[in-house]
Amino acid sequence: MTASMSQCLMQMVRTDYTMADYQSEIVPRWCTGCGDNAILAAMQRLCRDEQLPPEKTVCVSGIGCASRLPHYMNAYGFHGIHGRALPVAEGIKIRRPDLHVFVTTGDGDCCSIGAAHWLHAVRYNMNMTLLLHDNEVYGLTKKQASPTSPKGLKSNTTPSGATLNALNPLTVTLGITNVSFVAQAVDWIPDLLYEILSKAYHHKGFSFIRILQRCPNFMEHRFDDFVRDPSSTRILTHGNGLRLKPELSRVYKNQQTHDPLDLAEAFTLARLEHEIPVGILYNDPSVPCYEELRAGERPSTPALVETVLNEEFDKVGIWPDAAAAAQIGE
């Protein structure tokens, strides 16, 4: 007991976490060139820069390539079932505001099987960060069209090309009541990915980041043009949003000042067809968080439970005598 308490104190005063402190002993098993690696690196960099105690950090995921991320973090991880990362994360957060909760999910996990939870998570606006690893295809099950696959994509379930237009996760999220933070990042600009993740982390509420992500196996050349031509990426900057470093500013000249409170413009940007907007589309820090709305006024203690139970028993008590019952009525 004493040993573990002193360990605990040591942990509490420790403030020198390095990147290595957030790496689990497992070597990531994503494919070479997979965008998930960049996302993991950004996560670990964030944890280090914010000096998040690993025991206070929880990464929750569902099923899919992206959902393997918690295994590679030295933190508490919850690799659950397909599509259900969000309600698990909400359950974790409801009584534990002290925990830093991150959800990593893919386009199939979030936008297909878990779509109902995505919608409602935005509405609950609990203080957590969601990283949507959007490679526009099912990877772990070997190339099936996902809801975000471009129309015409030839896959194992759409041999003559995907039938429907792709679902746009940004416009969907922006349209949900209580939306408070929507951003887009791309895996091939790691500095911006990190900056956006950092903004998301500091936003109090539900932060939704869609990360366009390369899948070297099943969507090999999907983003080649965008990677090669920086002008096809529109960087959104603002005093309340991203501030571009000079070295990036020199490369990415296609910039737009966008006020993250401008929802109408956020929709316009989310619908851009030939350019990829990168940055913070929407950020409203005033939306209340569900866990705070539902926090009890008093902490639950045995004495309180006893008092309340007895009050309830009094209401339905039928003895010792009718006179006592009559008194309640008078």
Place this chain on the structure above:
Amino acid sequence: MTSQSAHHTAEAAELPPTTVQDRKSGTGARPAEVLQEHIVEIVSDSGEGAQRCGQSLAAIAARSGNGIWTVEIIPAEIQPPPRSIAGASGNRVRMASHRVTNVGDEADLVVAFNEQVLLSRLRAGEVKPGAIILIDDCWANDPDREIAKNYEKVSAEVRAAGYRLYEVPMEAECQKLVPDPRRGKNMFVLGMLCAIYSLDEALARTQVRLTFAKKDQKIVDANIELLDAGRAWATANLDLRYEIPTPPVTEPQVVTNGNAALALGVVASGMEVCAMYPITPATSASHYLSAVFEKVGCVVHQAEDEIAACTFAIGASYAGKCAVTITSGPGLSLKQEAIGLAVMAEIPLVVIDVQRGGPSTGLPTKVEQGDLMSAIFGGHGDAPKVVMAASTIEDCFYSVITARKIAETFNMVVVILSDAALSTAQQPFPRPKFNADWLAPPVDQSAVPLESRPYDWDERTGIMTRFIPGQPNGMHCLTGLAHDRGSHVAYDPEINEEGLLNRSRKLAALQTTLRLAPVFGDDEGDLLLIGWGSTKGAIEEAVTRLRARGRRVSSLHLKFLQPMASGIDTVMRRFAKVMTIENNWNDPPDDPLITPDNRRYSSVAMLLRARWLVDVDCWGKARGQPLKPGAIEQAALAKLDKA
């Protein structure tokens, strides 16, 4: 006794029939007939308040010291058409001079607000031959000729069938006091019933005040006037006067329905998060819990769907104290994958399933014990979990406390099965005395000893100590994939079997601690009835009656269905015949197509046969109604007398 008409118009009411006139003179002139028990049903169209009338009657009887059991008669729709057979809404109250453990047999007295709702009870076989029926006579003169004709036709049939029909001017009498009699009849009827059953006047008025406590004083006064009018009318005009003696009660009692008892159990268990999605008949537990839980600093989360409710509870459990999700059959089906995750990752979880008729949407408001197999075997793969059933309303309360303890001790999923027979039924039980040991201990946030692993299964019990977020050194990635002791994904055959073994071991470890309930009746005999869940009271009442007739019948009631306590086989082998009594489907053995090779047995019969190789028969009904002691008695006699 001959059937009697007290068919009055408003004027005639002032001149009661001579048959009862002599009893009018002098209060208490006619001594009340002493009864050991009576079953009363009050039925009306939805919205006419028969339920409130029945609940109030039960409360008055209970406060007087009678044993009671009430059951709601609920139409499946919120606003069914008026005067329809499907729309009958109301309450059944069994009142007795002894403790009542079940709904009982057919009704002795029915108050019907119209002839259609009466027909619904008659057709359902819920009314005793020759029973007393009090019906509102207003329909006889209804301007709609069709309605008047229907009323006359049914009244004539009822009389011809030997029921004692009393036509009561309920509407006419109420009209003297309130503008809309539809809103007042129920309290007039309550007054009549208080007179019939000699219930205390002051207690009745107090109950009406309690019932309308949240309403305007004018409304309270109007209802008390109606109550008094009903009593006065019945005293003056009816030759029905009974008294059900009250047994001495030595300890404080509370009276709740099963769902409220479950909710109170959740509070008393120290769980802090309940996640649910609305579903009948489970939801009222969450309604009640919502009102109470916040007062103790806890949360009822109404999730976006059943799966989210279950996974939310799992998340809350993982990061803190064991949480609970409350549902009914269809919800249990939807939660199965998530339950499997909790089993695999060894996260404590309590799942409450208030069963209803199935499959699919089935009978949402009706009784059935149909989910036992899906509770035990519902998920994919080998997913051992604990399944227990609440057998009384009191047991609903204590089951939750036990379930939470087991869940947290063994890091397991515990399913509690209740059903629609308990959920809305009311019964008094000894007031629980709070015990701090019921509550969950505080969440462990101490550092995990270095070198210990998240799945360090104890070789003897299979139990591991879970690491909770916030505990230094406990970082690991929990997963629903097969995993080793370090929680690392592992597809290795040995590791997979090690996990399966330890998860299974926990069930065996729990099993060694279980004790079988004593046999009800002698330890040996000609027939053993085995039941589980809400049928306990009815089965034991049937056994009592059979034993009084000299038959050598006993019963055994199972609390734990998975795992089952040791010793069941020993008990079974002491009886010549064994038969389960279950409120679920089994193939009738006399059906021409049914043979011993294809007969599908009731759930527990199947489990007992499989485990102990005993030739267990089963008897059960899946009619959406609680099993009646009389029906069980008949089934037992048939089994006894069969070659």
